Amino acid sequence: MPADRSGAAWRKADLKGRIAGGESLSDQPTKPDSRGPQPQAVKHWGFAGLLFTYRCPAACASCYVCSGPASEGDMSVEEGLAWWEGLGRACPRGCRIHIGGGEPFVRWEALIELCRRARAAGLGPLEAVETNAFWAEDAALVADRLRQLDQGGLGRLTISADPYHQQFVPIQRPRLAADVAQRVLGPQRVRVRWRDWLAEGFDLIDATPQRRQAVFTQYLARRRDRLTGRASAQLADLLELKPADAFADETCAESLLRSRHVHVDGEGFICPGACAGILLGRATTSQSLTDTWNDLARRHRTMEVIGPLATSGPVGLLRQAEQLGYVRRAGYAGKCHLCHCVRRWLFENGHFPRGLGPAAVYRD
Numbered sequence: 001m002p003a004d005r006s007g008a009a010w011r012k013a014d015l016k017g018r019i020a021g022g023e024s025l026s027d028q029p030t031k032p033d034s035r036g037p038q039p040q041a042v043k044h045w046g047f048a049g050l051l052f053t054y055r056c057p058a059a060c061a062s063c064y065v066c067s068g069p070a071s072e073g074d075m076s077v078e079e080g081l082a083w084w085e086g087l088g089r090a091c092p093r094g095c096r097i098h099i100g101g102g103e104p105f106v107r108w109e110a111l112i113e114l115c116r117r118a119r120a121a122g123l124g125p126l127e128a129v130e131t132n133a134f135w136a137e138d139a140a141l142v143a144d145r146l147r148q149l150d151q152g153g154l155g156r157l158t159i160s161a162d163p164y165h166q167q168f169v170p171i172q173r174p175r176l177a178a179d180v181a182q183r184v185l186g187p188q189r190v191r192v193r194w195r196d197w198l199a200e201g202f203d204l205i206d207a208t209p210q211r212r213q214a215v216f217t218q219y220l221a222r223r224r225d226r227l228t229g230r231a232s233a234q235l236a237d238l239l240e241l242k243p244a245d246a247f248a249d250e251t252c253a254e255s256l257l258r259s260r261h262v263h264v265d266g267e268g269f270i271c272p273g274a275c276a277g278i279l280l281g282r283a284t285t286s287q288s289l290t291d292t293w294n295d296l297a298r299r300h301r302t303m304e305v306i307g308p309l310a311t312s313g314p315v316g317l318l319r320q321a322e323q324l325g326y327v328r329r330a331g332y333a334g335k336c337h338l339c340h341c342v343r344r345w346l347f348e349n350g351h352f353p354r355g356l357g358p359a360a361v362y363r364d
């Protein structure tokens with residue numbers, strides 16, 4: 001296990017200094033390429049999710065960060081403020097922040113404190129808070145929390161609802177949360193993923209494994225789910241599998257380098273928004289988010305994991321893994337399933353420690 005994955009070296013005192021303006025954040029733009037104008041291989045980030053905790057009362061089969069009740073890793077309020085501020089500096093056109101996890105409402109008091117303090121500090125807009133609505137047992141409680149979030153600068157509430165969530169969360173809770181949110185915030189400020197399921201769906205808490213598998217298989221046909229994280233182990237084999245070489249033409253530069261969307265956890269690990277477990281870099285007390293973006297822009301072609309995936313896709317990474325001893329499966333459900341299987345093997349065997357992490361997303 002690489003030593004730097006634990007984040008034990010993180011020092012909260014330094015973070016307080018950063019928020020107070022005491023850090024030496026480099027805000028310099030990348031130097032112009034001496035060969036003249038080039039297409040921008042790495043886009044500046046513009047949307048960022050703060051992974052406020054890896055904990056969650058649910059353990060959805062689709063969870064891309066493998067969250068669950070026993071997951072560990074909280075972002076402190078101080079860390080949240082530091083990353084929020086740092087993202088604003090690292091993004092020349094500003095950064096819209098959303099707060100997710102894990103399930104951020106398991107830390108309600110810390111969540112509302114982060115929102116209030118970010119607003120008071122004049123940090124960038126809070127675009128959304130994401131939730132599975134497990135806490136929405138009572139309309140008055142939901143209304144009270146949403147009003148507090150509204151005053152804390154909330155743009156939109158995003159509610160998760162699909163068969164995987166309803167294995168753990170009774171569907172009346174996201175329904176109640178959505179109803180109350182539409183009243184308190186207005187319909188334009190409520191997003192449900194997915195509304196069709198919220199309308200037609202049902203609980204799978206007491207379903208037999210066979211019934212649950214049948215519903216999941218039917219739902220997977222909609223192709224809404226990226227088969228990484230826990231979905232790689234629990235859902236992918238419900239789909240048609242193809243040999244790895246069927247994905248040989250698929251590269252990943254857009255998802256990794258040009259989507260403008262990243263996630264940052266409490267320890268400063270930065271992943272592409274859609275590709276949990278692949279490290280774009282790690283911000284620390286001595287390396288700001290701006291430094292991290294500049295480093296990525298300079299070195300992405302030669303970086304572990306990012307380099308082969310961006311240029312040759314998961315089959316490129318597979319070939320590297322095979323040289324290290326990985327044995328390919330007979331089939332994969334898609335390029336992201338292939339990618340995750342290979343990455344997980346690499347992680348578990350200690351390869352490419354600077355390209356794979358954080359550990360929480362490979363622990364399941």
Ligand code: SF4
Pocket residue numbers: 056057058059060062063064065066067068101102103132160165
């Ligand atoms: S998908 Fe969301 S609700 Fe489900 S386990 Fe992951 S964080 Fe929790």
Ligand code: SF4
Pocket residue numbers: 228251252255256274275276278309314335336339340
């Ligand atoms: S194959 Fe891997 S890098 Fe490419 S989009 Fe899927 S998860 Fe991301």
